[in-house]
Amino acid sequence: xxxxxxxxxxxxxxxxxxxxxxxxxxxxxxxxxxxxxxxxxxxxxxxxxxxxxxxxxxxxxxxxxxxxxxxxxxxxxxxxxxxxxxxxxxxxxxxxxxxxxxxxxxxxxxxxxxxxxxxxxxxxxxxxxxxxxxxxxxxxxxxxxxxxxxxxxxxxxxxxxxxxxxxxxxxxxxxxxxxxxxxxxxxxxxxxxxxxxxxxxxxxxxxxxxxxxxxxxxxxxxxxxxxxxxxxxxxxxxxxxxxxxxxxxxxxxxxxxxxxxxxxxxxxxxxxxxxxxxxx
Amino acid sequence: xxxxxxxxxxxxxxxxxxxxxxxxxxxxxxxxxxxxxxxxxxxxxxxxxxxxxxxxxxxxxxxxxxxxxxxxxxxxxxxxxxxxxxxxxxxxxxxxxxxxxxxxxxxxxxxxxxxxxxxxxxxxxxxxxxxxxxxxxxxxxxxxxxxxxxxxxxxxxxxxxxxxxxxxxxxxxxxxxxxxxxxxxxxxxxxxxxxxxxxxxxxxxxxxxxxxxxxxxxxxxxxxxxxxxxxxxxxxxxxxxxxxxxxxxxxxxxxxxxxxxxxxxxxxxxxxxxxxxxxxxxxxxxxxxxxxxxxxxxxxxxxxxxxxxxxxxxxxxxxxxxxxxxxxxxxxxxxxxxxxxxxxxxxxxxxxxxxxxxxxxxxxxxxxxxxxxxxxxxxxxxxxxxxxxxxxx
Numbered sequence: 001x002x003x004x005x006x007x008x009x010x011x012x013x014x015x016x017x018x019x020x021x022x023x024x025x026x027x028x029x030x031x032x033x034x035x036x037x038x039x040x041x042x043x044x045x046x047x048x049x050x051x052x053x054x055x056x057x058x059x060x061x062x063x064x065x066x067x068x069x070x071x072x073x074x075x076x077x078x079x080x081x082x083x084x085x086x087x088x089x090x091x092x093x094x095x096x097x098x099x100x101x102x103x104x105x106x107x108x109x110x111x112x113x114x115x116x117x118x119x120x121x122x123x124x125x126x127x128x129x130x131x132x133x134x135x136x137x138x139x140x141x142x143x144x145x146x147x148x149x150x151x152x153x154x155x156x157x158x159x160x161x162x163x164x165x166x167x168x169x170x171x172x173x174x175x176x177x178x179x180x181x182x183x184x185x186x187x188x189x190x191x192x193x194x195x196x197x198x199x200x201x202x203x204x205x206x207x208x209x210x211x212x213x214x215x216x217x218x219x220x221x222x223x224x225x226x227x228x229x230x231x232x233x234x235x236x237x238x239x240x241x242x243x244x245x246x247x248x249x250x251x252x253x254x255x256x257x258x259x260x261x262x263x264x265x266x267x268x269x270x271x272x273x274x275x276x277x278x279x280x
Numbered sequence: 281x282x283x284x285x286x287x288x289x290x291x292x293x294x295x296x297x298x299x300x301x302x303x304x305x306x307x308x309x310x311x312x313x314x315x316x317x318x319x320x321x322x323x324x325x326x327x328x329x330x331x332x333x334x335x336x337x338x339x340x341x342x343x344x345x346x347x348x349x350x351x352x353x354x355x356x357x358x359x360x361x362x363x364x365x366x367x368x369x370x371x372x373x374x375x376x377x378x379x380x381x382x383x384x385x386x387x388x389x390x391x392x393x394x395x396x397x398x399x400x401x402x403x404x405x406x407x408x409x410x411x412x413x414x415x416x417x418x419x420x421x422x423x424x425x426x427x428x429x430x431x432x433x434x435x436x437x438x439x440x441x442x443x444x445x446x447x448x449x450x451x452x453x454x455x456x457x458x459x460x461x462x463x464x465x466x467x468x469x470x471x472x473x474x475x476x477x478x479x480x481x482x483x484x485x486x487x488x489x490x491x492x493x494x495x496x497x498x499x500x501x502x503x504x505x506x507x508x509x510x511x512x513x514x515x516x517x518x519x520x521x522x523x524x525x526x527x528x529x530x531x532x533x534x535x536x537x538x539x540x541x542x543x544x545x546x547x548x549x550x551x552x553x554x555x556x557x558x559x560x561x562x563x564x565x566x567x568x569x570x571x572x573x574x575x576x577x578x579x580x581x582x583x584x585x586x587x588x589x590x591x592x593x594x595x596x597x598x599x600x601x602x603x604x605x606x607x608x609x610x611x612x613x614x615x616x617x618x619x620x621x622x623x624x625x626x627x628x629x630x631x632x633x634x635x636x637x638x639x640x641x642x643x644x645x646x647x648x649x650x651x652x653x654x655x656x657x658x659x660x661x662x663x664x665x666x667x668x669x670x671x672x673x
Contacts, residue, residue, distance in 0.1 A: 002585075012589065018659050033662055034622040036583065036611070040661040057661035061585035065659060136610070168610055 004062065005096035011066035016073055019055040028115030030108055035137050035164065037064045037105065041071070041112040043120075051075050051083060056112075063102040070094045071109040080117055086110065087150055088162070103162045107147060133175050136168025141179060148183045156180065206269065207234055213268040218261055222247055229261070232278045239265060240278045253277070281595045284641045288481070289430050289458055289574060289632035290599055294524070295483040301527040302485075305520035313517050314508065327517055330526025337529035338475070338492055339466035346491045346509045347522050351457040351478030352381035354491040355424075357502035357513065358453040358474040359385055362422045363394070365498040369421040371395045375407065375436075376617040378426050382455055383613070386424075395419070404566040405434040405618050413444060422451050427459035427475075431601050431614040431630055432565030433574025435463065442471020451497060457481055461532035462539050462571045473497045479521065483634070484528035488521035535635050543633050544572035546642050550631060551575045553646045558653050560666075564601075564620055564628060573633040576601065578624035581663045582656040587629055590652045596645055601628040623662075 004012075024042035031038030037060030046052040054072040058065050070091050075083045088106035092098045098106055130140035147153060147162040156176045160166045166176050201209065214231060222229055227247030232240040241261065247253050254277075262275040285293070311320035313327050328342070335342040348354045359382065363372070374386050376398045390396040397415045399407055407425070416423075423445055428435045438454055445452045453474040456465065461482035467475065474497060479488035493499050493512065505514020555561050560580040579587065584600030591598055601612035610616065611625035620628070631645070657663035 012586070013593065015659060020664075029661070033581075033626070036622075036626045038661060057659060057664075059581065059660040059662055060583050062589050064583075065586060 002063070002099050002102070004066075004099070007070075007094075007096040008063060008066040008098065011069040011095065012062040015056075015065055015069040017053075017055045017069065017076075018057065020057060021053055021055050026116040026120030028112040028117070028119055030111045030115055031060070032138075033059065036060065037108060039064070039068050039108050039112045041068070041109075041116045043075070043116055045080075045120075049079060051078050051080070060105065060108075061102070063098055063105040064108065066095055067091050067098070067105040067109045068112075071113060075113065080120065083113060084117055086113060088147075089151060100158070100161050103151070104164045107143075107162050111143075133179070134163075134165035134168065134172045137164040139163050139165035144176060144179050145183050148180060149187065154180065154184070201270065209269045210234060210239060210265060210273075213265055214261075217264050217268065221260070222256070227256075237270065237272045237274055239273055239275045241275060242278050282644075284596045284637075284644055286631045286633055286637060286641070286645070287597045287599050288634040289433075289630065291480045291486065292483045292634055293636060294480075294485050295528060295531055297531060298484055298524045298527045302520040302524040305523050309519075313519065314506070323519055327519060327522055330522045333526040334490055334529045337465075337533045338460075338477075338490075339468050339470075340492055341468075341495065343510070344467070344492055344495055346493055346512045347517065347525075348489040348491050348513060349487060349518070350489045351379075351455070351476050351481075352489075353502070354476030354478070354489045355379070355381040355453075355455050356385060357491050358476060358493075359389075359422060359424055361499045361502050362451050362453065362474070363389070364500040366421045369419050371397070371417055371419040371421055373397045373399065373412065373415050373420060373423040373425075375399045375401065375425055377401055377405065377429055377431075377614045378424070379430055379455055379457065382424055382426070399425075401617050403619050405429060405432050405564070405614070406566050406569075407436055407441075409437070409440060409444065412441065416445075416448055416450065420448075420450050422453060424453040424455070427454045427456035428463070428571050429565070429614060430458045431612055432576045432618075433458070433571035433632075434565040435459065435569045435571065439471055446471050458571060458574075461536070462573055464536060467492060467494070474499075479525045479528060482528050482532045484525040485521060488518060488525045490525070538635050540572045543635055543637065546637055546639060547573055547575055547631070547633050549639070550633075550642045550645060551577070553642075554649060557646065557650045562624055564615060564618065564624075574630065575632075576628055576630045578620065579627040579629070579653045580623045581660050581666060582627045582653060584627055584629060586656050587627065587649075587652060590655070591629075591645075591649070594644075594648050596648065599630050599632075601625065601630065 021042040021044050025045045027042045029040045040057045043051050043054040054075050056068040056072050058068040074086055074090060074094055088110040091106040091109045092103065130142045133139055133141050133144055144159055144163055144165055147159065151162055153159055153162060156166055156173050159176050159180065166173050211231065219229055226245055227250065228244035229247065230242045230244060232242050243253050247256060257275050257277055262273060265273040265275065309323050311323045313320055313324035331342045331345050334345050348357060372386060372389060372394055374382060386396045399411050401407055425436055425441055427438050442452050451473045454472050455476045457476055457478045458481065460477040473494045475492040477490045480486040499512060501512050501514065503514045508514060508517055551563060554577055558579060562578050564576040564578055588598060588600050601615045615625045615628060
């Protein structure tokens with residue numbers, strides 16, 4: 001059984017704004033019977049060009065109906081510009097979250113909204129320059145790229161949860177993988193390099209912080225594997241430690257020191273910490 | 281809230297008689313049947329009695345009964361144990377509508393280099409035996425075809441299939457997990473070489489299964505270990521559950537007639553009333569060759585998970601072949617293999633009854649399901665479109 005939030009259950013059992021608006025200003029329709037879910041969204045604007053009323057009709061599972069209901073509640077009272085900024089994450093958040101496997105329901109809501117706004121503006125709903133990546137569910141590369149960017153997706157499985165792409169025969173998985181790699185590289189480049197601001201520490205502060213970090217972040221994890229570690233001394237940025245317990249004869253202790261202990265200390269204390277082992 | 285449990289193809293209630301029979305084997309008689317002392321010996325005796333009850337239920341000999349942990353293990357043991365016995369042959373024949381215990385194992389074997397033939401089914405879920413005949417080659421190691429389908433209840437012509445295979449000297453395994461207890465099985469008179477059953481589908485607890493292996497069938501153990509089960513399945517016997525399954529088989533034999541009369545009548549009543557009260561409803565699967573307790577119905581233009589959750593809200597427990605319930609995105613492989621149209625496949629609901637169901641319960645479903653379907657159709661954009669299109673005609 002799906003672990004739906006009370007809010008999802010409420011919007012499924014008592015959906016708001018079911019129906020179709022007569023003489024609507026905009027109508028958006030996404031999905032199909034074959035895909036297993038579909039949403040028809042219609043809205044009407046008031047004289048100030050705000051969304052006065054929004055209604056939906058949905059074919060689909062409980063989370064699809066709840067997402068549609070939530071969407072209509074969210075956009076009421078918004079200008080089209082504001083509504084255009086509503087993301088699928090906003091819909092999911094409104095419902096107190098959706099199971100990850102069901103995130104595509106929130107994406108369907110966002111897509112219907114986009115289509116309805118485009119319909120109002122008289123824009124063609126035909127998406128240009130796209131390629132159908134998933135033939136089973138008719139998902140385009142543009143839709144996949146958008147979902148990856150908006151939801152910070154990292155795996156093919158996640159792309160399937162959010163867009164349904166790859167959820168059928170699975171033949172498009174290599175293609176989706178290639179898109180993820182490309183988009184994530186782009187996202188990496190766009191990210192402004194963030195240097196974590198680490199304050200300049202006095203020697204006393206540094207020693208304290210190293211001790212704290214060891215005690216909180218590092219030693220408990222080592223102990224969980226039957227190991228342990230003692231702080232022997234601190235010389236400038238050099239932290240001298242002795243490995244105890246299982247760690248003392250573990251063949252991967254060098255790896256533990258550099259990859260785990262050192263990187264944790266660099267994260268929490270200072271970027272130029274070096275860890276060295278002192279053997280008794 | 282009352283609970284109306286009509287999901288017996290998923291699992292069943294442990295019969296009170298079964299539980300009662302099991303309990304002393306947790307507390308008092310906890311010996312190991314393999315032990316030399318009297319304390320183990322008395323347990324050994326009870327395990328043998330249970331084995332005889334299972335054999336009697338299946339119309340087999342007790343030496344042909346191997347206890348396993350579940351239906352999936354029985355299927356895996358039968359298939360892998362046979363393939364292992366014929367290393368020179370590398371072709372497996374099965375169907376497109378098997379339970380994942382067979383279906384996913386076949387896919388795995390396909391990846392490992394076995395040639396796997398999956399027989400198709402028609403719109404009613406029936407096999408074409410000519411397709412089977414044409415698929416058989418000298419390379420064919422094993423044919424594994426389910427006795428009855430878990431989603432639609434459609435029964436395959438197992439004996440006819442067995443005749444075809446016998447003539448070609450090819451071993452035949454059938455997954456009878458859904459058939460056992462619902463239709464009579466007489467393995468002594470049968471053409472089946474191996475057959476799987478699962479305890480929790482016939483009112484024994486989860487965690488016990490049986491693999492029947494006909495005397496003289498080549499078989500290599502799947503769980504390699506001690507001498508238990510005559511060397512065919514290592515591991516200390518799951519004594520309380522074996523005792524429970526023995527009792528459950530005794531009851532199932534007794535209840536077989538009721539399954540095919542009273543339970544069948546309840547199923548037929550439910551089915552006919554739903555068809556009568558809800559427009560655009562269709563039954564999935566061959567209604568002439570079907571388990572007496574199962575009905576799979578599709579309600580067009582609505583989605584199964586929504587139906588299930590609204591039913592669940594009223595205490596009614598059923599299941600669906602729709603995409604959304606399984607976490608996969610496509611409707612069940614069984615309905616797809618049958619070519620059930622998308623308008624209907626997404627809105628399929630399976631009701632599976634047991635001897636514990638009553639007419640009042642059927643009436644409760646018949647009362648509450650039509651408004652649920654209507655409510656969802658009112659939300660669905662396709663229903664109005666459909667009605668409009670009908671109006672124009």
